[in-house]
Amino acid sequence: MPVLPHPHRLPLVPLLVSACLLAACGNPPPSPPAAPPASASSVSTSTSTSTSTSSTSSATLAAVTPGSSAGAAAPPPLTARNGAVPILEYHRLGAADGRWVRSYASFQADLQDLYNRGFRPVDLRDLSHSVLPVPPGTHPVVLTFDDGDPSQFTWSKTDPGTPGRDSVAGILWRFHQAHPDWSFAATFFVNKHPFGGDSQAKLAWLVSHGAEIGNHTYDHADLAALPLAAQLAEVGKEQAYLAQVLPGYRVVDFAYPYGAVPNWKQIATGTYAGVSWHFRYMALVGSNPLDSIPTATPANVPRIQVAPPAAVAHPQWRDLVWSSWEQRWLPTAHLYSVHRGSG
Numbered sequence: 001m002p003v004l005p006h007p008h009r010l011p012l013v014p015l016l017v018s019a020c021l022l023a024a025c026g027n028p029p030p031s032p033p034a035a036p037p038a039s040a041s042s043v044s045t046s047t048s049t050s051t052s053t054s055s056t057s058s059a060t061l062a063a064v065t066p067g068s069s070a071g072a073a074a075p076p077p078l079t080a081r082n083g084a085v086p087i088l089e090y091h092r093l094g095a096a097d098g099r100w101v102r103s104y105a106s107f108q109a110d111l112q113d114l115y116n117r118g119f120r121p122v123d124l125r126d127l128s129h130s131v132l133p134v135p136p137g138t139h140p141v142v143l144t145f146d147d148g149d150p151s152q153f154t155w156s157k158t159d160p161g162t163p164g165r166d167s168v169a170g171i172l173w174r175f176h177q178a179h180p181d182w183s184f185a186a187t188f189f190v191n192k193h194p195f196g197g198d199s200q201a202k203l204a205w206l207v208s209h210g211a212e213i214g215n216h217t218y219d220h221a222d223l224a225a226l227p228l229a230a231q232l233a234e235v236g237k238e239q240a241y242l243a244q245v246l247p248g249y250r251v252v253d254f255a256y257p258y259g260a261v262p263n264w265k266q267i268a269t270g271t272y273a274g275v276s277w278h279f280r281y282m283a284l285v286g287s288n289p290l291d292s293i294p295t296a297t298p299a300n301v302p303r304i305q306v307a308p309p310a311a312v313a314h315p316q317w318r319d320l321v322w323s324s325w326e327q328r329w330l331p332t333a334h335l336y337s338v339h340r341g342s343g
């Protein structure tokens with residue numbers, strides 16, 4: 001039986017690293033994974049069930065559950081069946097699909113496809129909830145956006161104070177408005193001064209509308225190439241920057257630039273220049289669904305890049321982009337699910 005690569009041992013290959021690595025990528029590619037994308041039989045069949053103990057989750061669920069009404073008899077508690085959660089990874093939007101670019105039309109189509117398949121978004125913070133905040137009968141998906149590219153947030157020229165339709169935030173926001181049971185949950189992993197200017201206002205807009213901001217280091221640093229003190233400085237400077245521009249907001253999740261993982265537990269918790277942090281989830285760059293949600297934090301979690309297979313240079317890795325997982329794995333995947341009752 002093939003076994004999913006453990007997140008800590010994922011191959012860190014050019015396919016699976018961010019676009020920013022391309023210029024510096026001169027290393028020969030390591031061997032591809034031994035196994036193709038897992039069939040359902042290789043995905044965790046853990047059925048650990050927990051009852052809803054999180055008031056935050058319950059409140060959120062009530063807000064997104066159609067038909068709930070005050071004064072009615074209390075419905076059976078929501079329970080969750082653990083299983084796989086796809087964590088998708090985007091970088092920037094543009095006119096046409098490419099290795100590191102998703103076209104506006106394709107991104108819109110991705111959202112509709114996920115919606116039609118019964119997925120609803122959560123952010124990385126939500127993974128620590130006892131029951132993830134999605135409506136009963138649906139499955140969580142996490143959308144992540146790296147690097148704070150300008151195409152992730154523009155201001156609308158016709159609707160002041162809202163993100164433009166030519167940006168991730170604007171497309172997500174309008175999709176949420178058209179589909180109220182699709183929340184504005186998403187995780188933006190940023191460096192210093194993201195989104196091409198007006199960073200503080202854009203970050204504040206995202207947070208105030210429910211999105212998550214995560215740490216992606218201050219300078220988009222290759223942490224694996226740095227001594228520990230410099231790693232902590234890169235992480236800590238970004239924590240301090242985000243604390244300055246988002247007063248009162250607590251950053252709890254992290255993504256490795258280039259997918260380069262150092263001795264990760266040494267940076268999962270730290271203090272730099274008086275700023276302390278403890279990360280819950282630390283996002284890798286590739287390359288498979290999260291087969292079950294880690295109950296202990298900190299934990300590394302795998303992501304899946306969204307790119308057309310034809311744009312991937314190495315054929316053996318074309319099976320590891322989202323569209324390939326969607327075709328070969330999803331139809332029989334054991335997905336995390338939320339339902340009512342104890343079963």
Ligand SMILES: [Zn+2]
Nearest residue numbers: 018146147257
């Ligand atoms: Zn990056």
